[in-house]
Amino acid sequence: MTEQAPARPSRFGRDPTAARSGENSAAALLLVFTLLAVVWANSPWAHTYADFWNTHVGLTFGSMHAELTVKHLVNDALMTFFFFIVGLEVKSQFTIGELTDRSRAAVPVLAAIAGLILPAVVFLVLNPSGDDARAWGVVISTDTAFLVGALAIIGPKYPARLRTFLLTLAVVDDVGALIVIALFYSDEIRVWPLVAAVMLLGALAAVRLLPRGRGPAYFVLAVGLWLSLFAGGVHPTLAGVAVALLIPVFTPDRGRVEEAAEVIRAFRQSPNSEYARAATRSLRDSISINERLQTDFGPYVSYLVLPLFALANAGVHLDGNTISEAMRSPLTWGVIAGLVVGKFVGITAATAAVRASGIGALAPGLTLRRIAGGAALSGIGFTISLFIVDIAITDPVKQDQARVGVLAASVLAFALGWVTFRVTDRLSPPVAVGAKLLRDVDPARDHLRGNPNAPLTLVEYGDFECPFCSRATGSIDEVREYFGDRLRYVWRHLPLERVHPRSMDAARASEAAAMQGHFFDMAIRMFEFQDYLEWEHIYRYADGVGCDISKFDEDLHGSKVLHRVLDDAQDAELMDLNSTPTFFVNGRRHKGPFDAASLIRALEETSPESTSPESAAGR
Template structure:
């Protein structure tokens, strides 16, 4: 392999690993969704309802007690961790990724804005002031795991630039979701608790800026910040994103220093006459300690945390979220339809609103000559990608759980999300399947494996 090929491989490697994790996570999410729906509509429905509403308490003597149903521990706790990882991804993309330069960032940003504004506007126009109007934010969301999972089914025929665009678009879309949740789907603000959270946040940020790199301290203070943001009435996922933004991206040492120290330490382990000894020498033990210290220092904390936590959120947090939230009842009370007007309007806004918003705003950006289409793509591919953006699923369900307190409206919303996401996913797959050219030297079977 040439030096140029090695460099390209090193640059693309993290993204390709990210893509594979998200694709596999999408399959797991689908399985968990099916399990939740089967349980909610079978003889296990009572068990399912008791499980998600099971009261779980964390108590420290008589000083502190926090009690919530399991469903809220998932939506307020685990989802805060998910949004922390989203925040890490956003910061990385802004610093060194697809959002690092204006021309690179313009297309996914414009597409994401269109993919939020048009679906929300379409829902408002369709639904008017009927019950459930407060759910206008539901069709704005995109589920990155499901959308990348469907894209992965197309195999090698998908240009890498198209995958990068979809990932960058979904990350910007997540940024929009954070703003919408903070501004429109949080309770009235308790300023005393918010001020405490703000003071702790500033102290933590200053300590990190001064060189503090203690993970245990960060975790404890972050836990208190999460608690006070929760008590303030703002949704605690906001705390997750904010904390991610203060995680340092710079390494503690230069690569040249790391190379010098590791070479010096490894030299202690060169073959000697006593290499068969069971125990290491004192200088070898010291060398191992050095390697461990400098291994931590050469890591970017931002990159390290994202790498370590991405699998946790993809394979545990989001599947558990799906299990807890996707138990949609496919039956209705006497005289009420299973699929209501709210369901239909959400589905239309997800399918039609997303693709129109993404295409129109991307077209405007290209006509203004501030950006370009991804390499190797055309408008048919963008239409297919726009439809994949209409897979709201877990993110839309999350917003619906914040928008509706009424169980009937929430169930109708979830049915609309499932229908809209299914239709958008199937149509997006079919359009891309028949407009993308098969990779040279591969057959259809190998591509779709």
């Protein structure tokens, strides 16, 4: 009997299925508001569209007065929250996420850079001079929300690794777009407000040192920074990024988590308001403010800010004259060619070049044809493209032509992505899910017992909290004793956190012990006491098997250990493994019982010796 796993949560404990559902819903809402804007702008009440968004909203305090149009309130104020979330993700990715691993980051980072540069080059080839040339920034960025939604709608085989690659690429893409906005699309610079902005940045960096009240301090200083950038002629939405990059991010600390548990234990024994406040504060402080803000603000940005932005900016008047002028406009065709052709060629070619040069490598299970489909979808450059249209082009007619180009490019990019995935899947059909081992055994990387060159291979995917893995591991000793040097046994991680909440911690601990040569020693100890896998026990086990605890603790919180576990878990997801233990016998998935006798029989049936002419003659 195996233990079935629901959809596996991410390293932060969130269910990826639910997360993807939320992203798809946000993309659908963005599409609905885009269509609503187009319908509104082409309805009998079309004049109300422009009238509403050009309505002035002001604030008066004594002799001071400030005002913005409703459209600028959305684009300059509300969109600051969008760039704030982008900045939080950038900081998280570079500090504890995918971009901490240089070899892993090299391919999407360099592909993203190519996907920024080549579209601009393509656009400038068609618009080499004049006012239209200033709009080259329209074609550089990919819309992350629509990209994720489009990937879900098309539904290519094995999307997990591709999705991770594209999200990493999108982070770098967003950074590049923000730099472009800061350097090329800011107004006349005024020095003294920017001096004040620098001082506010220093104050923001020091907020983390405050013992209390960090949230209100961040808010007040962030508002001041926005006003300073606005007065200084720099696009104020960059305040969102600047604040986000100064907010600390960290993986949950064992000491803080245990402190929170102690406070909760005290509250359980004596419920009162003082303990309740202390428990709330300790729980909050055990998670980095970066992650809390992404969780708190992310839904508002996805379900409110971006739909409002689409409603305010996508309202193109699509009468015969506008479409006719757009069809003849180099500006429109430059936007379409830059996004559709530039993104597709730039990302795909850069990925192939980086992989061929050895500078970086694609993650296991990720192929160039997968990247090509994702590169095509990267031509959906909606949000920031429309954002730059508004600040790069002043002529309303030219703005409509550029918006037509952005909308047309998004449709064409989706179609190109769909065709690419369908054609490549037909020409190179994917292997049946989970029937064969996705990644070959690598003695230099895998956790292996027995002769590395043995003719027989048994791979187990499991977790340290699963009682069936514990029993199965006991049977492994009989299997290894039976075959001797003819068998190599490999362990890979499949932590089922929904049913085994401590399995991910145990997997990370085993990898930290492995960095000191004690993987199987630590594994045996944790299986022996798998009902006691709290951190206080895990550290005791590490000390008991001979680990240097200081180095163990340092490695435990490093990105290398985390990525090593996630690599195995993602491979398992690509093979659609949903139970532990799961065995692969000589590269083929084992079906049926996994007791010692059954595994021995399966290994013998697939043994190279059992199919050789000599063994056949002997039989």
